[in-house]
Amino acid sequence: MLSDVVISQLPAEDLDRRIPDLAALLHACVHAGASVNFVLPFPLEEAEAFWRSKVLPAAREGTRLVLIAEAGGRILGTAQLSTDTPPNQPHRADVSKVLVHPEHRRRGIARALMAAIDAYSVEMGRRLLTLDTRTGDAAEPLYRSLGFQVVGTIPGYSRAPQGDALEATTIMYKHL
Ligand SMILES: CC(C)(COP(=O)(O)OP(=O)(O)OC[C@H]1O[C@@H](n2cnc3c(N)ncnc32)[C@H](O)[C@@H]1OP(=O)(O)O)[C@@H](O)C(=O)NCCC(=O)NCCS
Numbered sequence: 001m002l003s004d005v006v007i008s009q010l011p012a013e014d015l016d017r018r019i020p021d022l023a024a025l026l027h028a029c030v031h032a033g034a035s036v037n038f039v040l041p042f043p044l045e046e047a048e049a050f051w052r053s054k055v056l057p058a059a060r061e062g063t064r065l066v067l068i069a070e071a072g073g074r075i076l077g078t079a080q081l082s083t084d085t086p087p088n089q090p091h092r093a094d095v096s097k098v099l100v101h102p103e104h105r106r107r108g109i110a111r112a113l114m115a116a117i118d119a120y121s122v123e124m125g126r127r128l129l130t131l132d133t134r135t136g137d138a139a140e141p142l143y144r145s146l147g148f149q150v151v152g153t154i155p156g157y158s159r160a161p162q163g164d165a166l167e168a169t170t171i172m173y174k175h176l
Pocket of ligand 1: 139
């Protein structure tokens with residue numbers, strides 16, 4: 001199933017040249033309905049700006065780990081782990097932007113990315129993972145199946161990618 005897909009950490013020095021691929025992936029996911037901080041219209045330039053202005057500086061600082069799932073040189077999925085936590089939370093990290101290209105879902109790519117997130121987190125001594133995801137999304141059963149616990153939901157947390165409706169988010173955590 002996953003034999004052709006390789007999961008790896010994308011070093012900050014390689015991130016810059018992979019931004020077009022990562023932007024295309026984010027763009028495709030948002031246009032397929034993903035609620036990952038952006039709303040339509042969502043041009044490719046905005047997707048590129050996200051990677052360049054939010055992710056690249058943090059990756060260079062060493063406070064954000066970017067994982068990719070690749071096959072044949074193409075990025076099919078990605079996940080991030082932020083270790084930019086306050087001084088009293090050196091043991092915690094935030095999982096975000098777990099994205100799998102709409103044409104490559106249900107092949108275990110997200111599960112493999114999350115297994116790598118676990119491994120890197122343990123290696124870095126970050127044994128509490130936190131995240132939030134739109135209530136009712138496919139990501140909820142994904143995270144539950146990986147041992148994440150639900151803290152609760154916050155109604156009206158974010159705008160739907162299409163339209164003005166406000167949607168709930170589910171807060172989850174996992175101790176490693
Ligand atoms: C959520 C997402 C990352 C899952 O990626 P994926 O590679 O398709 O997930 P996997 O194939 O690894 O699925 C692993 C498990 O998660 C659960 N799961 C994944 N997609 C699901 C779906 N659509 N419905 C129900 N359960 C689902 C299942 O338990 C699945 O195991 P199974 O296939 O053996 O039943 C993908 O749908 C996506 O990119 N969504 C848009 C972006 C998003 O919402 N990201 C989360 C933001 S925090």
